[in-house]
Ligand SMILES: Nc1ncnc2c1ncn2[C@@H]1O[C@H](COP(=O)(O)OP(=O)(O)OP(=O)(O)O)[C@@H](O)[C@H]1O
């Protein structure tokens with residue numbers, strides 16, 4: 001351990017390193033590298049937390065893990081492996097989620113610095129809030145393929161992780177998924193929904209049946225086209241007859257929408273007969289769509305497929321070989337074979353659960369992935385969309401960007417160098433650094449920011465009196481959905497209490513059972529209407545937020561709510577078209593969903609001007625080094641855009657109200673809970689079908705299939 005040798009590190013730094021206590025959150029691609037670097041640099045007081053166990057697919061880049069560790073706790077194995085570098089180090093491992101209430105503000109306060117090496121927004125947001133509250137510097141890092149990023153988050157000095165808006169999840173209108181797919185991704189999303197309908201947790205917005213209430217399909221009946229109207233009636237009659245014949249597995253609701261009556265039960269009653277299920281999804285439903293003739297006036301009509309025609313001899317009993325050909329684009333017949341085999345395996349696994357639980361779709365689960373790849377491709381074939389290989393579908397379905405071990409290593413290296421500066425309070429040396437694949441004009445692949453972006457005065461986390469405006473259809477959103485979708489998934493709270501500001505009445509209580517009677521009620525029924533101000537308080541995060549309700553009547557395909565931090569976004573559409581004043585060199589950082597920064601195109605009302613250091617072409621030809629840009633001629637300019645939420649003292653953090661009761665944990669290894677993976681940050685749009693959050697900053701990724 002060279003760093004322990006006198007003279008390798010400057011004496012003062014060596015002292016800091018010896019005395020400091022650090023927390024590493026995440027023992028994945030970056031986390032393993034960080035831990036190794038910390039131990040080799042001479043740190044001896046380290047705690048590491050990770051909720052996951054080691055997967056085979058981690059081994060190509062998470063070098064603290066080996067084959068014999070598969071299935072074991074990442075945090076514990078990382079600790080054991082790192083101890084081999086320095087047996088004298090005191091490393092505490094927690095196999096747990098950092099969002100667990102066991103790790104409150106007092107837990108975070110123990111550390112001199114926290115390094116986050118996470119892969120999802122929800123956990124990052126949480127660690128951000130805890131570090132702000134505990135006033136502990138946070139080194140936040142992430143990689144996405146060849147791109148890496150390290151930044152310091154320090155209360156009052158820098159932006160926090162939530163100061164800038166994240167890229168929104170890509171969403172698709174339900175009728176595109178259900179009726180008129182035009183891209184492979186539409187068919188992949190549909191296939192994932194089909195998996196959930198049959199075996200997973202059923203989600204209301206994930207219907208896969210034809211959507212007869214599609215406004216485009218209804219135009220003919222509502223318009224003057226009498227022939228089409230007759231045709232539709234005829235079709236409805238036929239559909240009714242078909243359905244009666246078909247054991248009434250479908251019916252129409254008041255909107256004429258085709259509702260699948262317990263597809264899951266029907267499939268079970270059919271004994272998961274591949275022939276019947278295949279024909280239902282890829283023939284009957286497609287024929288139903290064809291009868292919605294309006295849809296096919298200006299697009300190519302789908303062509304249904306039939307099980308017997310494709311596989312006259314039935315499905316082969318073993319499609320394992322086929323399913324292993326990850327890079328081959330299967331023919332539609334091959335897809336049918338794979339479908340049948342995956343269906344057999346999944347139904348067996350599902351039946352074993354005896355109704356006590358459901359399956360969870362996972363890209364690394366062979367039959368689950370096979371099922372989605374096969375179904376997506378059959379649907380693509382029907383709609384004349386390009387079919388994809390299993391490998392490509394896996395990457396699209398799991399939003400996978402290849403994880404590059406080298407990027408993780410570089411990023412982890414920079415993180416620990418930043419820790420050195422933090423410990424010495426050399427803040428000016430802690431500006432964000434970006435790793436990029438291509439050299440910029442100065443021959444740099446590692447580029448440092450010019451200065452610290454100032455905290456966003458409208459940030460709903462680190463501003464002194466955080467507030468947001470919430471555009472929401474109060475007539476359609478229930479209290480339970482408000483808690484789950486808005487407060488927990490979107491605003492990232494853990495255990496919120498919600499009250500009406502003017503009356504103090506409690507709508508949601510964090511205490512079990514206290515407000516259950518409200519859960520099914522619509523906001524409007526609870527008098528939560530336009531203009532009402534709600535106070536939300538998350539005791540665990542020590543976080544209070546005012547929510548100003550702005551009601552709107554959502555159209556059928558509209559999102560039901562949207563968080564708005566800038567009142568200018570609330571302008572009527574016509575007004576909104578007026579171009580914004582041009583801000584030169586807009587470099588407001590906007591973090592992509594994966595944690596790396598993206599160029600801002602619709603940033604927050606606060607903007608700043610800075611030297612665009614990220615990828616800059618100029619004639620300088622320095623070497624590839626981290627460059628601390630010393631120029632300070634780019635002063636920070638907070639734009640004139642203001643709103644009523646703007647606060648006077650942006651640097652002041654939410655004042656502490658309640659002490660955290662969590663005591664420090666002293667055991668060397670604390671195995672607390674095997675919590676399941678945290679839900680990724682939820683959608684800000686809840687009506688549309690969403691893609692999963694683009695994978696994490698750190699990796700989330702596989703270069704090759706080794707499963
Ligand atoms: N809430 C959380 N608490 C603790 N650890 C977390 C939490 N959320 C994510 N992590 C951990 O952060 C790490 C991120 O590492 P990485 O991005 O390399 O992901 P991975 O799961 O190892 O790889 P892949 O996603 O490709 O399978 C993971 O080990 C993951 O378990």
Ligand SMILES: [Zn+2]
Nearest residue numbers: 160163459462
């Ligand atoms: Zn902030």
